[in-house]
Amino acid sequence: MIIKKRRKPLPLEKLDAAIPRLSPQFHDWQNIKSDAAIMQKGYTGELKVDYHLEYLANQYTILQDVYLKVNGKNFQIDSAIIAEHAIYLVDAKNYSGTITFDTILKQLTRSDGKMESGYEYPITQVENQRFHLQNLLSQQHLTNIPIFCLIAISEPSTVIKVIGDTESLSKIVAHGARVPSMILEKEQQLKQEGYRKLSHRKIGNHILNLCGTFDKNSIKQYNIKPTDLMPGVFCPECGKLGMERIYGSWHCDKCDNYSKTAHLSALSDYLLLVKTLYDE
Known part of the structure; x- marks a missing residue:
């Protein structure tokens, strides 16, 4: 069951509301349009991955767009699937063209055929999310719960390449359509290995009660004043x-x-x- 549905991020909602009410001559017009397009691309990728993960909703408990706080620090999780033997954190990435994971240098690059760009290593990002969630669950007296990380590439046409350990990366990174079967396979493995059964709905509701809403001052950062809005x-x-x-x-x-x-x-x-x- 999906107990927390994704909605458009508040910073994106604000920019989408502001853009039609700002003059194209506004001093930061191009940056606002560009930032909104980047946010929209990320949100679209998350929705595409949600489509595939929702096939698991009849069996497990799913929370989308999880925003939590532990030890004074906020962290976000695109999707958390609480299954019968483990929790799976799925981070959606909307890359086009060809992406290359370098497992040795811990870096990601993307090529569109003309230019190559570097990005923060997604596996490090999602492993940090796991670390924070483990700490939070421990503080809530929910211990010894296995947590696994997955990177879901939303565009099926994106070519995934690897420099280094291809086998270990293939257990973490996949196109969105393959992620549900990866979770089901892992659950079967954990069951055969005798892992205890979790009360996934109870754990999901506990996490839900701790969730906040991500927001940031996306209007003031561009020095937009009320008089700038038509x-x-x-x-x-x-x-x-x-x-x-x-x-x-x-x-x-x-x-x-x-x-x-x-x-x-x-x-x-x-x-x-x-x-x-x-x-x-």
């Missing part, structure tokens, strides 16, 4: 800003659309943007 109501049909209030409805003079609920989006934008700026 007010008004967007037309839900053509997207034009500046609907007029006429006889209990909102009217768009561009496409002649009428709406009784168009203002709800503007209220949502206010809570995400203007209220946030004034409250902080």
